[in-house]
Amino acid sequence: MDVKIKDLSLAYGDVAAVDHLSLDIADGESLVLLGQSGCGKTSTMRCVAGLEDPDAGSITIGGRPVFDADSGVDVAPNKRNVGLVFQSYAVWPHMTVIENVSFPLKMKRRARKEIRTRALETLELVGLAHLADKGASLLSGGQMQRVALARSLAMEPNVMLLDEPLSNLDARLREDLRVELRRLQLELGLTSIYVTHDQGEALALADRIAIMQDGRIAQLATPVDTYRSPASASIAQFLGVANIFRIAAPEPGARRLRLADHDLEVVVDAPVAAGTGEASVCVRPEHVRLTTEPAAGPNTWPGTVLVSVFQGSFARATVALDAGPTLEVQTAEDVATALRQHDRVHVGIDPRDVQVLPQEVGGAGAAPARPVAADTPDDGGPAHDRPMAAHAATASREA
Numbered sequence: 001m002d003v004k005i006k007d008l009s010l011a012y013g014d015v016a017a018v019d020h021l022s023l024d025i026a027d028g029e030s031l032v033l034l035g036q037s038g039c040g041k042t043s044t045m046r047c048v049a050g051l052e053d054p055d056a057g058s059i060t061i062g063g064r065p066v067f068d069a070d071s072g073v074d075v076a077p078n079k080r081n082v083g084l085v086f087q088s089y090a091v092w093p094h095m096t097v098i099e100n101v102s103f104p105l106k107m108k109r110r111a112r113k114e115i116r117t118r119a120l121e122t123l124e125l126v127g128l129a130h131l132a133d134k135g136a137s138l139l140s141g142g143q144m145q146r147v148a149l150a151r152s153l154a155m156e157p158n159v160m161l162l163d164e165p166l167s168n169l170d171a172r173l174r175e176d177l178r179v180e181l182r183r184l185q186l187e188l189g190l191t192s193i194y195v196t197h198d199q200g201e202a203l204a205l206a207d208r209i210a211i212m213q214d215g216r217i218a219q220l221a222t223p224v225d226t227y228r229s230p231a232s233a234s235i236a237q238f239l240g241v242a243n244i245f246r247i248a249a250p251e252p253g254a255r256r257l258r259l260a261d262h263d264l265e266v267v268v269d270a271p272v273a274a275g276t277g278e279a280s281v282c283v284r285p286e287h288v289r290l291t292t293e294p295a296a297g298p299n300t301w302p303g304t305v306l307v308s309v310f311q312g313s314f315a316r317a318t319v320a321l322d323a324g325p326t327l328e329v330q331t332a333e334d335v336a337t338a339l340r341q342h343d344r345v346h347v348g349i350d351p352r353d354v355q356v357l358p359q360e361v362g363g364a365g366a367a368p369a370r371p372v373a374a375d376t377p378d379d380g381g382p383a384h385d386r387p388m389a390a391h392a393a394t395a396s397r398e399a
């Protein structure tokens with residue numbers, strides 16, 4: 001069922017945890033709330049679940065008002081039919097797996113036979129049917145989290161609310177369960193709100209990502225658009241864009257932008273829009289080329305390797321440019337691994353990979369240097385669609 005949140009505010013004392021937040025989630029949509037610790041993700045979820053008493057605004061689920069500050073509507077949590085899964089494994093250790101999953105159905109006074117069938121079906125969905133009669137305290141963390149998920153799913157909730165359900169699990173299991181959750185969500189057509197501060201999880205699980213900052217939604221977009229076109233430098237930084245440099249207020253139409261703190265000019269592809277004030281140039285580490293020979297073209301600079309680290313399928317290097325700034329570079333695994341500290345290198349950045357972003361959303365607005373809509377197939381395709389190999393560095397192994 002769809003969820004409509006309108007102008008919702010919730011304060012704890014003088015902390016505005018949720019600040020005039022509006023958000024529509026479509027029926028069957030997976031919406032991910034992504035943001036830094038303390039930005040108000042859990043508070044927003046608790047309002048939807050009915051566990052908080054918001055100061056203002058309204059919430060409807062499937063068209064039915066469950067909260068409205070003006071008219072005084074406030075439906076009790078257990079009457080909202082929302083499924084909750086939290087970070088801690090909230091399973092009852094003294095019950096078996098199937099007793100845990102059956103519990104909400106018993107509360108709803110379903111027939112005994114129906115309860116068992118439904119509980120087993122749900123356990124099948126999360127891959128735990130073979131453990132139905134095992135004591136819940138004997139399960140691993142990942143299994144317990146699946147039980148918690150099955151218990152919520154068994155009640156056929158109108159909306160699933162998941163608050164960092166995977167954050168207590170180890171990396172491998174987290175990735176497996178992430179894929180499984182996405183499959184379930186699509187298969188069951190579940191409407192869900194999923195909270196995380198892990199961008200990989202958000203990109204994998206969302207139909208749309210709502211980036212929260214200070215109790216508000218700073219950007220609402222598909223995973224692809226969020227990744228390609230962050231709305232501000234602070235969002236870009238949160239999303240792992242490691243190279244962010246403030247620029248001196250640029251002239252409208254300028255394509256050469258001077259960094260505010262270094263004697264260096266960066267060439268951008270699209271002319272800077274009029275009205276661009278305080279802004280930064282932003283470049284993803286995977287868009288920086290690394291070579292041992294001087295490279296031709298704009299945005300090529302010499303520098304020295306400070307450190308390079310092996311990361312498995314890729315490598316990261318930190319390069320101090322002679323002109324002052326330090327760049328984070330992501331390369332093919334064999335390139336940066338071959339580099340030593342103090343090696344001399346050259347970096348290059350395609351002007352199409354430089355984004356000019358305002359410091360904050362709602363700040364003096366800078367247009368992105370490369371709006372997504374401006375990508376046309378005949379210019380060789382969007383720079384970000386090029387395979388990683390095209391950005392891979394070409395430094396030789398002898399470096």
Ligand SMILES: Nc1ncnc2c1ncn2[C@@H]1O[C@H](COP(=O)(O)OP(=O)(O)OP(=O)(O)O)[C@@H](O)[C@H]1O
Nearest residue numbers: 012015016017036037038039040041042043044197
């Ligand atoms: N019960 C409470 N009493 C007082 N302040 C609270 C309470 N719960 C949350 N806050 C404050 O409200 C703000 C939002 O908290 P919230 O738990 O919603 O953040 P979050 O985005 O879920 O963070 P995290 O990623 O750390 O879980 C924070 O500043 C927090 O300190």
Ligand SMILES: [Mg+2]
Nearest residue numbers: 041042043163
């Ligand atoms: Mg939280």
